[in-house]
Amino acid sequence: MPTAAYRLPALAVEEHAITVPLDHFGDEPGELEVFARIVGTPGEAKPYLLYLQGGPGSEAFRPTAAHPAWLPRALRDYRVIMLDQRGTGRSSPVGRVDGRFHGTGGAQDTAGVAARLRHYRADAIVEDAEALRRALGIERWAVLGQSFGGFTALRYLAAHPAALDLALFTGGLPRVVDERLAADGLAGPGGADPDVAHVYRVTWETMRRKSQGFCARFPADAQRLERLAERAAESGIALPGGIVAGPEHIRSLGHVLGTAHGAQTLHYLLDFDPDTAAFRHDAAAALPFSARNPVYAVLQESCWANGVATDWGAVRARPAGLDSTWLAGEHIHPGLLASGDLAPWAEVAQALAERPWPLMWDPGALRTADVPAIAAVYFDDAYVPREFSLATAALLPHARTWVTSEYEHDGLRASGAAVLDRLLAMAAGDA
Numbered sequence: 001m002p003t004a005a006y007r008l009p010a011l012a013v014e015e016h017a018i019t020v021p022l023d024h025f026g027d028e029p030g031e032l033e034v035f036a037r038i039v040g041t042p043g044e045a046k047p048y049l050l051y052l053q054g055g056p057g058s059e060a061f062r063p064t065a066a067h068p069a070w071l072p073r074a075l076r077d078y079r080v081i082m083l084d085q086r087g088t089g090r091s092s093p094v095g096r097v098d099g100r101f102h103g104t105g106g107a108q109d110t111a112g113v114a115a116r117l118r119h120y121r122a123d124a125i126v127e128d129a130e131a132l133r134r135a136l137g138i139e140r141w142a143v144l145g146q147s148f149g150g151f152t153a154l155r156y157l158a159a160h161p162a163a164l165d166l167a168l169f170t171g172g173l174p175r176v177v178d179e180r181l182a183a184d185g186l187a188g189p190g191g192a193d194p195d196v197a198h199v200y201r202v203t204w205e206t207m208r209r210k211s212q213g214f215c216a217r218f219p220a221d222a223q224r225l226e227r228l229a230e231r232a233a234e235s236g237i238a239l240p241g242g243i244v245a246g247p248e249h250i251r252s253l254g255h256v257l258g259t260a261h262g263a264q265t266l267h268y269l270l271d272f273d274p275d276t277a278a279f280r281h282d283a284a285a286a287l288p289f290s291a292r293n294p295v296y297a298v299l300q301e302s303c304w305a306n307g308v309a310t311d312w313g314a315v316r317a318r319p320a321g322l323d324s325t326w327l328a329g330e331h332i333h334p335g336l337l338a339s340g341d342l343a344p345w346a347e348v349a350q351a352l353a354e355r356p357w358p359l360m361w362d363p364g365a366l367r368t369a370d371v372p373a374i375a376a377v378y379f380d381d382a383y384v385p386r387e388f389s390l391a392t393a394a395l396l397p398h399a400r401t402w403v404t405s406e407y408e409h410d411g412l413r414a415s416g417a418a419v420l421d422r423l424l425a426m427a428a429g430d431a
Contacts, residue, residue: 007042010065011075014038017090018135022105022119024127030105030116034128035090038136039063039071040079047165048141049078050129052085052149054172056120056303057295059089073417077424078142083132085125085152087117087295094120094295096344114351120295121302122152123360126159133163142166144420146412147384148303150174150375151360154392157373158365168423169375170412173389175199177306178363181391188387196304200317202385203329208319210257210382211327217263222325224270225250229324236339237274239284241291243340247324252336254327255288258382260407260414289332291341298349300332305357312353329382366395373398374423376412379405400426 002014015037022030037060040046051074053060060082061068074080084091087103094103094117101108104116133141142165145153150172157167175188175198182192190198215222229247231237236244243249253269256262269286272279289297301310314331337346373396377389386403393399402422404411411419425431 002038008064010041011063012040012042013063016132016136018132020086020128020131022116024119024124028119032086032092032128033090034086034092034132035084036060036132037063037082038079039075039082041075046077046079048081048138049074050081050083050133050141050143052083052125052129052143052145052152053088054147054149055085055088055293055296056122056148056299057085057088057293057297059084059091059093068413069416070412070420073420073424074144081132081141083129086128087120088293091128096291096294096341101344110347110351113348114355117295117298117348117352118355120299121357121360122148122155123159123358125152126156129156130160130163140165142168144168144170145172146170147172147409150384151303154361154366157369157371157396158362161369161371164371166427167371167373168420168427169373170419170423171376171378171381171384171409173375173377173392174304174361174384175306175388176361176363176366176392176395178391178395180363181394186391186394188385188391194306194308196301196308196310196313197317199304199385199388200314200331202387203331203382204314204317204319206380206382206385207254207257207329207331208326209380210329211254211325214254214257214263214266214327215325218267218270221267221270225327226324228270228274231274237280237283239280239340241284241340242343243284243287244338245283246335246338248328248333248335249283249287250324251322251326251328252288252331252333253283253286255329255382256286257327258329258408259410262408287336288330289336289342291345294342294345297332297337297342298345298352300330302352302357306361307357307359309356310353363395366392367397369396369398371398372427373400374426375399375401376407376419376423377401377403378407378409378411379403381409383409402426
């Protein structure tokens with residue numbers, strides 16, 4: 001039974017909460033509450049589509065009739081389940097409030113918090129979703145995974161294919177190491193080596209191209225970036241929340257270049273004098289990692305880990321001699337946790353970077369996943385490289401891919417209904 005049910009303009013909404021184990025795969029004690037909203041059109045019974053949010057560490061959208069932009073298209077065919085992944089939103093959120101860690105089972109020390117967070121990856125999220133599906137009495141559902149949500153959907157295909165009748169991916173097919181693909185020369189850079197640094201070498205190169213394009217479009221901004229980086233290196237730039245921005249903070253502002261209107265967003269940020277309140281507040285808000293969603297900062301690299309430790313893969317993959325106009329994308333750096341509200345998480349992030357992670361995606365299981373899989377692969381994706389996505393799609397027996405240069409990584413959101421409509425048409429055999 002729902003914990004709440006109500007109407008919004010053009011929408012019927014149910015809220016559900018279930019209790020799940022902290023540890024789905026072992027015997028570590030503890031429980032979590034997992035929350036989800038079911039969104040539909042009033043009076044219509046349709047099949048279910050589980051939406052898996054990007055991240056990790058971000059809650060699902062809070063829906064309205066027009067938000068997210070793809071929702072009206074989805075509701076033509078489905079009731080959409082918006083799942084707050086564990087540790088986010090209303091699903092036992094993890095954070096730090098009033099000087100204490102919250103959502104960590106009472107743990108306040110580095111080892112205890114890190115041990116808790118090792119249960120917050122895609123494999124656990126899939127088991128939470130399975131518990132929700134069973135609680136709702138749903139036999140099978142479709143899944144839509146955006147970015148990290150796609151990584152989670154791929155785990156779903158490997159672990160519980162019988163629960164799915166369709167898997168949709170948007171910018172969300174991760175690198176899966178497979179000896180057979182490597183032997184055939186289809187695995188992409190790094191071959192069968194599971195080191196996550198191979199992903200970041202590709203994304204650093206993508207960001208080189210995007211940074212060069214930005215500076216060619218806005219030459220004065222290249223000079224502004226150089227001056228900001230020099231100032232940040234000399235004395236730091238004080239931002240709200242106690243952040244003392246160093247060169248890595250300035251470099252990280254480039255993450256927006258992987259989105260539809262990111263170049264304009266960065267240009268207008270740099271248009272402000274750095275000694276104005278507008279710049280300081282907007283720069284703080286533009287940083288990719290924040291204490292609002294600390295799981296993203298401490299577990300971002302782990303979302304790629306398939307049987308290995310991450311060991312700060314983005315730092316290890318970083319090319320030597322980067323100048324200040326070669327901006328970062330989704331590249332976490334320890335310096336981003338050196339000050340401000342993320343500083344208490346720095347030792348936790350270090351502990352998790354040193355920890356070997358279990359296997360996430362079994363290539364053998366993926367090869368036998370008898371589920372239609374349709375993927376939008378963005379040609380110059382700054383976060384999820386095209387070559388790895390296509391290699392992973394080759395593992396799936398019923399996969400179709402749509403490779404497009406029309407959209408960036410946020411194409412699902414930025415396109416309105418267009419990307420989802422194309423994927424659903426492909427699933428129906430109409431495209």
